Amino acid sequence: MIQKHIKVFATGGTIAGIAGSATRRDYRPGQLGIDEFLAKVAELDLPAKLVGEQFANIGSEDMNPELWRRLHDAASAAMYDDACLGVIITHGTDTAEETAFLLDQTLPTAKPVVLAGAMRAADAVGSDGLRNFANAVRVAGDPEAAGRGVLVVMSDRVFAARDARKAHTENVDAFKGFPRGPVGYVTPTSLEWFGPAWRAGEPARYAFFDAMPKVPIIYAYAGMSADNVTQALDGGAKGLVLAGFGHGNAPRGIRDALADAVRQGVAVVRSSRVDEGLVDREPEDDAAGFIAARALGPARARILLQLLLANGITDPVRAQVEFGRR
Structure with missing residues (x-):
């Protein structure tokens, strides 16, 4: 019998960042590897099997077309994997809206694809990373998340990639959605959608190309x-x-x-x-x-x-x- 699972593609960011002190302001993003991160997640006893893969361990200011291509190819393959319920991409917040939107436009909507990040390093006091990830697991494992395009989960809210943007430099509540605001509210124990799926059964809107035209x-x-x-x-x-x-x-x-x-x-x-x-x-x-x-x-x-x-x-x-x- 095939065991259903959620695939986790790690790219680094603050959610995998380490400061070395719970109260230190500066930190180094992308220090925790996916195995170490999922070991911390295992302590939460989430009702889901997670299969992790390390794609990069960078601050998202260094996100690049090659990594976008690899993420796109892996997420595309997950759409056709009968054992995969959905995909979570751990990602830095600086360019999360760009990665989310690119994948949103170039992937079918058959299964949930969720980006999750953090505004505080993993060892900072009040770190938000594990909660955001636990929320992402709930979203990625919900069949009703399909048909909504790529989603961004931050601060107990679910945003559509078409709307999500980073609107604050430091606050945990850093993301907003315009013009529609959040499309759902999520906690580790609950998930409420604010409306029906708007892209159910929709294929990828555009083909993904390795070499994209230069647009400053x-x-x-x-x-x-x-x-x-x-x-x-x-x-x-x-x-x-x-x-x-x-x-x-x-x-x-x-x-x-x-x-x-x-x-x-x-x-x-x-x-x-x-x-x-x-x-x-x-x-x-x-x-x-x-x-x-x-x-x-x-x-x-x-x-x-x-x-x-x-x-x-x-x-x-x-x-x-x-x-x-x-």
Whole structure:
């Protein structure tokens, strides 16, 4: 008889970090290996069999395309493993929203895929890592978690990858969801979903490519010059994401330079550096050929634009439809 299990792919981060003192401020991320981490988890006596694999042991600021490819391939294989109930990826919080969104768009929704991290090192007083992981086990083992895309579990809340973002540098309650907020509430002993699955039976939306097109983010600031755009184009950019003021705005010189980039065949997305709010289309977008990011912030807008370009979706009208269905 096949024993059902949850696969745990470890990448490091604060959840595997060690400070050497319960009250020390600084720490080294990615110090605990998966075997040592799961030995600590075993003391919680969770009602699940966990099978661990170490993919990396890094701070997530060092996340890279090669590791993304390996995680994607392993999670894809898990979708077709009859013994696997779901997947948990332990991950640093700095780039968790990018990893989650990339996998969310390139994996089928047949089984839960859950990212879990921590804001405090494993040996810090009040460490949140084991609780977040225990919550992730409950989510990954719940059949109702399927059909919701990739999920992020932090501070007793479940966020969809389409919404999740890190919104505080230090607080345990560091993650928010926009525009929908959390999609569930979880503790080690309970799980409450706030609505039905919205992607049940959905295949991967886009193919995953090893070599993704180069898409820099142009961050707007007062007094910036068009050199910011020129330098990105000279560096081989195939697409650009503007992290603009307010509703995706930028100085006139930047907007003109971005419109010229579109005429050269470079896709341009207007997003906002503001924490919350939609960036909708405006009249100038049609003439300039810009794409409005809608609810996606700059980091996730970049991921989506890379996927669209890699999958041959270059027409701004078609790309706008894809940005609108998040």
